Amino acid sequence: MTSQSWPSGRPPIAGADSRFVAVEGVRFHVHRAGPARKRRTTPVLLLHGVPETAACWRDLMPDLAKDRVVLAPDLKGLGLSEARSPYDVATVAAELAALVMHEVDGPVDVVGHDFGGSIALGLAGARPDLVRRLVDISGPYRKVNLARAFHIPLLSLPALPEIAFRAGGRRIVRAMFDYAWKAQERLPEDVLTHYLDSYDDPAQVEAMLGYYRAATRPKVAAAMQSLLGQGNPPAGPPRVRVERSLVVWGAADPVLPLSDGESVVSDLGATSTMLSLPGVGHWPLEEARAVVVPAVAEFLRS
Numbered sequence: 001m002t003s004q005s006w007p008s009g010r011p012p013i014a015g016a017d018s019r020f021v022a023v024e025g026v027r028f029h030v031h032r033a034g035p036a037r038k039r040r041t042t043p044v045l046l047l048h049g050v051p052e053t054a055a056c057w058r059d060l061m062p063d064l065a066k067d068r069v070v071l072a073p074d075l076k077g078l079g080l081s082e083a084r085s086p087y088d089v090a091t092v093a094a095e096l097a098a099l100v101m102h103e104v105d106g107p108v109d110v111v112g113h114d115f116g117g118s119i120a121l122g123l124a125g126a127r128p129d130l131v132r133r134l135v136d137i138s139g140p141y142r143k144v145n146l147a148r149a150f151h152i153p154l155l156s157l158p159a160l161p162e163i164a165f166r167a168g169g170r171r172i173v174r175a176m177f178d179y180a181w182k183a184q185e186r187l188p189e190d191v192l193t194h195y196l197d198s199y200d201d202p203a204q205v206e207a208m209l210g211y212y213r214a215a216t217r218p219k220v221a222a223a224m225q226s227l228l229g230q231g232n233p234p235a236g237p238p239r240v241r242v243e244r245s246l247v248v249w250g251a252a253d254p255v256l257p258l259s260d261g262e263s264v265v266s267d268l269g270a271t272s273t274m275l276s277l278p279g280v281g282h283w284p285l286e287e288a289r290a291v292v293v294p295a296v297a298e299f300l301r302s
Contacts (some may be wrong), residue, residue, distance in 0.1 A: 008218065009228055016031040016065070028099055031073070042132050044108060045120075046112075058157075059285070060293050083207045087211045101130075108130060114139055120139065121134070121141045144256070179255075180282035181287060184279075192287075246267070248292060250288075
């Protein structure tokens with residue numbers, strides 16, 4: 001499949017080819033763009049969040065592809081990628097590492113948003129040899145304020161989320177954008193429609209819920225064991241050390257407050273910088289494209 005034969009209703013990414021790649025027993029739908037001839041620039045891996053697809057990179061990907069190879073897969077089970085559990089960060093990061101080796105056979109810069117940001121951090125922690133620079137956009141890692149991100153435990157419950165999505169999935173996805181979007185510029189209606197369509201499929205809803213459940217249930221079980229005096233507290237995800245990192249956060253994010261982003265910066269250490277965006281919610285790349293696209297491109301090229 002090429003950029004001239006996109007699935008109906010899917011916003012195209014200028015200059016990108018669209019194809020399927022099987023690694024680690026999983027069939028990923030991958031967008032690839034970049035110069036025809038190999039250049040001495042580090043490739044980039046773009047990892048979207050929920051409830052989005054790789055279409056969220058439609059502005060950033062063409063800019064980065066001017067001088068390097070860029071890969072933008074739909075996350076496993078989302079978009080057009082195969083739904084195949086489990087969906088924990090460690091497993092998905094290992095599968096994406098295999099995808100990177102298959103496609104570019106060497107280190108990459110990684111940009112991730114939301115769950116994609118958390119997976120990017122997990123990939124850098126597990127495979128520091130594969131990640132040169134890291135950009136985390138609204139992706140939590142070791143700390144999440146569940147009082148604000150109340151949707152995370154709700155979507156981790158058994159059975160009830162599936163019932164809710166069967167009854168009104170499109171309304172739920174639209175409400176997720178409406179609640180966490182704070183900028184004056186609105187998401188283009190054709191892009192929103194694509195996201196709504198993408199989460200109409202029960203298999204994709206099940207996969208999305210799988211990411212939430214894989215992230216939440218082990219922590220709940222460990223907390224219960226700790227309260228009962230059974231076992232030791234979990235070790236937590238590995239510390240991340242990369243050459244340089246940039247954390248991009250919406251200062252008005254109602255679900256992941258700025259303190260969660262500051263926690264990521266603290267975890268990443270002295271080589272990390274933060275870009276805080278006033279009046280922007282949980283979708284900085286979509287809400288403040290004119291700021292975020294050049295900022296990320298400049299950071300990766302500097």
